[in-house]
Amino acid sequence: MPSTLADLEIATFAIDEIVEGTQTGRSDRRLSVSLPQLAVGAGHPALAEATVEVVRPGDPVRITNVLDAVLPSVKAEDPAGTFPGVLGPLAHAGRGRTNRLDGVAVLSVCNWEASGHAEAGTFPDAFVDMAGPGAGLSPYGGTVNMVLRFRPSEGAPVAEADRAIRIETLRVARDLAAITLGDDPDGIAPVRLPQPGESDSSLPAVAVILQVASEGPLLDTLLYGEPLGGLVPTLLDPREVVDGALTNGAYDWAGVRNHTATYQRATLVRELLAGHGDRLRFAGLILALGYLDTARQKQRSAMLSARLAEQLGADGVVCTTFSSGNSHTDTMLTVRACERLGIRATALVCETNGGLTDHVPEADCLVSTGNEDELVEPWTPGRIVGSDGPGRAGERVPTWSYLGACVQTGDERWTAAPA
Amino acid sequence: MGIPTVFVTALPTIAQMVGANRVLRGVSITHPTGDPSLAAGDELELRTSIVGRALEMLGTDVEPRTVWGVDGP
Amino acid sequence: MDGGARMTVAHYLNQFFAGLGGEEHAGQEPVRLDGPTGPGRGLAAAGLSVDVTLVCGDDRFGEHEDASLATLLGWLDELRPDVLVCGPSFGSGRYGYACGVLAREAGRRGIPVVAAMTPDSPGVIAAEGAAYVVPTGSSVAAMRETLPVVASLASRLAAGDAIGAPEDEGYLPRGLRRNVLSDRSGAARAIDMLLAKLAGDVRTEVVPTADRVPPPPALADASDATVALVTEAGCVPQGNPDRLPSRHANVWLRYPLDGVDSLTADGYGTVHAGFDTTAANADPNRLVPLDAARRLEAEGSIGRLHDAFYTTSGVDTPVATAATFGREIAEELISSGVQAVILTGT
Numbered sequence: 001m002p003s004t005l006a007d008l009e010i011a012t013f014a015i016d017e018i019v020e021g022t023q024t025g026r027s028d029r030r031l032s033v034s035l036p037q038l039a040v041g042a043g044h045p046a047l048a049e050a051t052v053e054v055v056r057p058g059d060p061v062r063i064t065n066v067l068d069a070v071l072p073s074v075k076a077e078d079p080a081g082t083f084p085g086v087l088g089p090l091a092h093a094g095r096g097r098t099n100r101l102d103g104v105a106v107l108s109v110c111n112w113e114a115s116g117h118a119e120a121g122t123f124p125d126a127f128v129d130m131a132g133p134g135a136g137l138s139p140y141g142g143t144v145n146m147v148l149r150f151r152p153s154e155g156a157p158v159a160e161a162d163r164a165i166r167i168e169t170l171r172v173a174r175d176l177a178a179i180t181l182g183d184d185p186d187g188i189a190p191v192r193l194p195q196p197g198e199s200d201s202s203l204p205a206v207a208v209i210l211q212v213a214s215e216g217p218l219l220d221t222l223l224y225g226e227p228l229g230g231l232v233p234t235l236l237d238p239r240e241v242v243d244g245a246l247t248n249g250a251y252d253w254a255g256v257r258n259h260t261a262t263y264q265r266a267t268l269v270r271e272l273l274a275g276h277g278d279r280l281r282f283a284g285l286i287l288a289l290g291y292l293d294t295a296r297q298k299q300r301s302a303m304l305s306a307r308l309a310e311q312l313g314a315d316g317v318v319c320t321t322f323s324s325g326n327s328h329t330d331t332m333l334t335v336r337a338c339e340r341l342g343i344r345a346t347a348l349v350c351e352t353n354g355g356l357t358d359h360v361p362e363a364d365c366l367v368s369t370g371n372e373d374e375l376v377e378p379w380t381p382g383r384i385v386g387s388d389g390p391g392r393a394g395e396r397v398p399t400w401s402y403l404g405a406c407v408q409t410g411d412e413r414w415t416a417a418p419a
Numbered sequence: 420m421g422i423p424t425v426f427v428t429a430l431p432t433i434a435q436m437v438g439a440n441r442v443l444r445g446v447s448i449t450h451p452t453g454d455p456s457l458a459a460g461d462e463l464e465l466r467t468s469i470v471g472r473a474l475e476m477l478g479t480d481v482e483p484r485t486v487w488g489v490d491g492p
Numbered sequence: 493m494d495g496g497a498r499m500t501v502a503h504y505l506n507q508f509f510a511g512l513g514g515e516e517h518a519g520q521e522p523v524r525l526d527g528p529t530g531p532g533r534g535l536a537a538a539g540l541s542v543d544v545t546l547v548c549g550d551d552r553f554g555e556h557e558d559a560s561l562a563t564l565l566g567w568l569d570e571l572r573p574d575v576l577v578c579g580p581s582f583g584s585g586r587y588g589y590a591c592g593v594l595a596r597e598a599g600r601r602g603i604p605v606v607a608a609m610t611p612d613s614p615g616v617i618a619a620e621g622a623a624y625v626v627p628t629g630s631s632v633a634a635m636r637e638t639l640p641v642v643a644s645l646a647s648r649l650a651a652g653d654a655i656g657a658p659e660d661e662g663y664l665p666r667g668l669r670r671n672v673l674s675d676r677s678g679a680a681r682a683i684d685m686l687l688a689k690l691a692g693d694v695r696t697e698v699v700p701t702a703d704r705v706p707p708p709p710a711l712a713d714a715s716d717a718t719v720a721l722v723t724e725a726g727c728v729p730q731g732n733p734d735r736l737p738s739r740h741a742n743v744w745l746r747y748p749l750d751g752v753d754s755l756t757a758d759g760y761g762t763v764h765a766g767f768d769t770t771a772a773n774a775d776p777n778r779l780v781p782l783d784a785a786r787r788l789e790a791e792g793s794i795g796r797l798h799d800a801f802y803t804t805s806g807v808d809t810p811v812a813t814a815a816t817f818g819r820e821i822a823e824e825l826i827s828s829g830v831q832a833v834i835l836t837g838t
Binding site: 421423424426427428429430432436438450451452454466467469470474478479480483485 | 518550551554555557585586589614617618704705706707708709710711712713714719722725767768769770771772774775777778779780781783784785787788793794822825826830831832833834835836837838
């Protein structure tokens with residue numbers, strides 16, 4: 001029975017500039033924001049301090065200890081329902097109109113080690129450079145960024161501090177987008193779930209297997225606000241993925257893992273939906289974990305993902321990968337399990353200096369999202385945000401340091417070619 | 420599918436590099452399953468524990484390119 | 493290099509080429525010598541003046557990699573050479589590996605490296621593209637033709653000159669990849685490639701650099717299983733009746749174990765040319781642990797030992813040959829009902 005609720009549509013508003021002012025409003029491609037009125041961090045005892053500043057493309061700034069990037073989004077008919085399960089009450093995401101800013105991102109920054117919530121050396125570098133040789137590696141080197149820097153309260157439980165940071169980041173993202181409420185958008189894109197039987201059944205049916213990871217606080221992916229540890233492969237409505245049901249709480253390996261904006265952009269899903277009825281049929285979206293602990297758990301999850309793909313009637317699947325290391329084994333086992341059921345598989349993986357982390361013979365159709373180990377030329381920024389330390393100024397740094405650089409979901413254009 | 424194989428070698432890094440999945444660290448390059456500095460009885464005990472550990476590894480599901488020592492993973 | 497600023501050149505050798513001894517000195521701890529030694533003098537004759545020679549025993553490096561590397565890299569950090577030459581290591585597996593690892597780590601410190609070894613040497617993979625590797629034959633007879641190529645590459649690298657393509661300059665393709673921006677998103681490419689695969693046209697953007705096989709499932713119950721012993725340590729009956737070569741072995745052999753409870757020094761030995769065989773010849777169970785395996789079989793930990801062991805000498809063995817041997821031995825073992833293998837190597 002097709003849904004009676006309105007399909008999802010993304011209304012985009014292009015923004016080039018954010019000016020700090022006493023009033024909050026929008027004039028064409030410029031937002032004016034009163035930063036104090038945002039009251040970032042207020043009302044969260046787990047946060048000792050929260051600051052906000054605007055950082056712009058071309059600024060000689062390296063932003064460090066970046067946790068997440070969120071695209072400003074608000075539910076046009078029900079702003080309080082944005083990001084259900086985290087900000088808004090628990091309800092289906094993915095229906096009705098969502099206003100989204102194009103050209104702006106909200107970045108959360110926190111040094112967990114300095115606050116004593118993580119042991120030294122737990123978190124690798126996580127940068128966004130607004131200028132210099134690394135600026136083009138992260139998509140956020142080219143967006144106007146509202147940078148929220150948080151300092152957790154000493155002794156606050158890490159899960160509470162993290163939850164406060166995530167809520168505040170999503171809230172600012174919502175409140176920025178809310179400036180556009182009532183305005184005419186620059187574009188409206190429908191995100192429509194295909195109905196069975198409405199398209200040519202001779203077209204190949206393609207499903208997505210979206211890999212996430214959820215290994216505990218600071219390493220979690222959240223579905224309607226709850227961490228996904230223990231997830232058995234399941235089906236999600238692609239509209240809910242695009243519209244805020246999935247949010248990020250994982251902060252290591254910035255260059256190769258997903259972040260919240262990855263789910264909001266969902267380029268792979270949107271391209272498949274756009275191609276539905278034309279050169280393919282969209283069969284569905286499977287959510288599955290990577291980084292499962294044992295070989296047996298990995299094989300079981302791969303098997304169950306493949307079985308779901310079969311139930312969806314998929315002729316082929318595109319498998320994404322979350323971060324590097326042993327999740328590549330999850331991807332490879334999933335490819336193999338699908339192929340063994342006669343479902344052809346393509347996967348997105350990043351490379352390392354040592355080549356592919358793992359491989360199976362059936363993985364003969366791989367998209368490379370780039371070499372995460374490639375060193376980027378040194379840069380000395382004028383200013384470092386998010387750290388009191390030197391922030392690797394003047395040092396070569398690996399590509400994995402840059403948020404989203406080699407993300408293995410297909411949103412970016414970085415790849416590797418023979419040198 | 421093949422049969423499980425444990426590779427006993429004192430160069431486990433090379434073994435991993437070329438893709439061996441169950442690697443047990445041997446005593447030395449020149450005597451992977453022995454130790455001439457031990458008395459004969461003790462050496463046989465050592466060798467028995469190496470082979471025992473190899474059997475254990477054969478009986479364990481592993482991630483690709485896993486290295487164990489005789490005394491602990 | 494004529495004129496210009498003085499370059500600093502470092503040269504890495506193993507114990508043998510540094511003149512410190514043969515296999516019996518393979519445990520040599522890292523040593524630093526002034527000026528060229530051994531093949532370093534040949535480099536000098538070819539126009540590359542070596543300032544410092546770093547030496548480490550092959551076994552020492554293999555068995556104490558972290559500590560050996562720390563020492564060697566500490567010296568390189570002090571020296572800050574303009575170029576490092578490793579080897580030539582020719583067909584040596586352990587020496588080649590040490591050269592490759594040192595090259596990789598030196599590369600991470602921004603030091604250009606030239607190495608020379610057979611294309612199948614594990615050092616090529618270990619270097620991860622950090623070194624310009626000149627391909628050589630497997631024996632030291634290739635020294636004379638190799639040194640001038642090494643010297644030329646190293647001089648120019650030290651001077652900061654651009655190096656030409658592998659086929660023009662005589663080094664192995666480094667297997668390096670560079671990040672580039674495609675004109676389309678990974679998502680768009682993935683969809684195109686999947687639809688092409690569904691239509692029978694399979695394309696990929698990246699291939700594995702080395703053979704990968706997933707781990708076979710674990711043995712359910714060793715006490716009920718047939719287990720075989722296989723070795724690349726060149727273990728053979730005394731007198732080497734079938735003349736297993738000590739290097740470049742082009743065969744593998746099988747020998748019966750019915751009624752044999754131990755590989756005694758009288759009955760067996762090793763012909764492997766790649767390591768000091770004193771300890772192994774004194775007790776070949778140190779290579780193929782038959783006595784211990786029989787004990788475990790007698791007490792029921794192993795169902796039964798296969799009635800033969802398999803042997804070859806893994807010295808200068810081309811990868812393709814080794815892969816063929818592995819496949820052939822595996823086929824025979826599996827068709828004989830063997831369920832698990834203990835493989836030993838040096």
